[in-house]
Amino acid sequence: MSSQYSDFGESEPRKTALLAPTPDSKPYPRPKLSPDQEAKYKTLLSEATSWPIITCDNDISKSGPITSRERAWLTRECLLRYLRATKWSIDEAVKRIQATLAWRREYGLDDLTPEFLSPEQETGKQIILGYDKLGRPCQYLSPGRQNTDPSPRQIQHLFYMLERMIDMMPPGVESLVLMINFRPSKERQDTTIPVSMAREILSLLQSHYPERLGMVLMINVHWIIRAFLKVISVFMDPTTRDKFKFDDDTAQHVPIEQLWxxxxxxxxxxxxxxxxxxxxxxxxxxxxxxxSAARWLAAGGVVGESEEYLAGGANVSVTGYHFDNGNNNPSGTEKSAGLAMLGERGELVEAEAKTAETA
Structure with missing residues (x-):
């Protein structure tokens, strides 16, 4: 029977992403913070709440007041990820978070559109499909389906898909799984990428997505790929390097009904x-x-909001606000406000606005 969890038993192939993990696929409980860690978090939260502007040193024209979208990105879990990545150094966490906020603006991450990136996606060389046994979204990368030459748009496509994986994370999940199949195709025998591009991607991942990479599962890793990975491994920190698994039994990690x-x-x-x-x-x-944006706004729009609340896994905000709106679905007004905050006002919202004007 086809469902949001799997298509087990269906004769016709599924053609859309799965929307949720299997019911028994759940993340590990988050460890409780020590008194010292909680104190450092509160200090960082106070610091981040006070930021009036984002300074973009590489493109001064993009410097300006911090936006609601950026404040919503500064969740409790986001701040904690940077603290853990910097071994609980408040000063280092501040530097890295501000650098990421600047990079996201300079890179135009939130301005990338499906239409612009569609040519990169046409062959399905990157597919978000299913979840592992810890509820982490899985992304299949198939270099043999590569259909374009190395370019900035290729890298933009990768980070756009990483952002979509974050969108697809269920409550309580903070990391993702990459599934790489190095099998060549008739169209593409060489399934490596330039070392310079690999180095750039790794640098951006480690700098701006701390603790987001949960695991990398790789199959059909022939000796040329192993040599290539050995070369680029020198650019990985030890924690990242340990997450790479070669020709492992993927069924140990991903429920077979959600494994391609x-x-x-x-x-x-x-x-x-x-x-x-x-x-x-x-x-x-x-x-x-x-x-998520509607829930953030409804609770007062604060820095340090809970990702569990934003994803709908909890109805109580860190502010104490109780979100309850007809099965916890945001109303049309709340969705409109959320879209406006995201800069994604679609035709439906525009129509609602026109209706309100003529009422």
Missing amino acids: SDDWPGQLNFEYEHKVYWPALNKECKQRREG
Whole structure:
């Protein structure tokens, strides 16, 4: 029977992303902070709450007041990820968070559109599909499906998809899983990427996505790929390096009903069809961002909000606000406000605004 969890037993291949992990796939409980860690978090929270502007040293024209979208990004869990990544150094965490905020502006991360990146996605070389046994979203990378030459847009495509994986994270989940199949194709025998590009990607991941990478599972890793990975491993920190697993039993990590059957030992019958998958994924992710933004605004729009609350896993904000709106679905007004905050006002919202004007 087809569901949001799997398509086990279906003869027709699934063509859209799974929307949730299996019911028994859950993240480990978050460890409780020590008194010292809680004190450092509160100090960092106070610091981040006071930031009036974002300074972009590499593109001064993009410097300016901090936006609601950026304040919403500064969740409790976000601040804690940077604290852990800097071994609980408040000063280092401040520097890295501010550097990430500047990079996101300079890179135009929130301005990337599905239409602009669609040519990169046409062959399904990157697919967000299913969740592992800890509820972490899985992204399949298939270098053999590469359809474009190395370019800045290729890297933009990768980080756009990482952001969509974050959209797809269920409550309580903070990291993701990359599933890389190095099998060559008739169209693409060389499944490596330039070392310079790999180095840039690793640098950006380690600098601006601390503790987001949960695991990297790789199959069909022939000796050329192993040599390539050995070269780029010198650019990885030890923690990142330990997350790479070669030709491991992926079924130990991902429920077989959510594990793709294409080269992987799973039972999920999936077929990539760009005109179906791409709009459906972006629609789902946009709706999740709308809901998160609406919940953030409803609770007062504070820095340090809980990601559990924003994702709908809890109805009580860190401010004590109780979110309860008809099965916890944001109203049209709340969605409109959320879209406005995100800068993603669609036709529906514009129509609602026109209706309000003429009422």
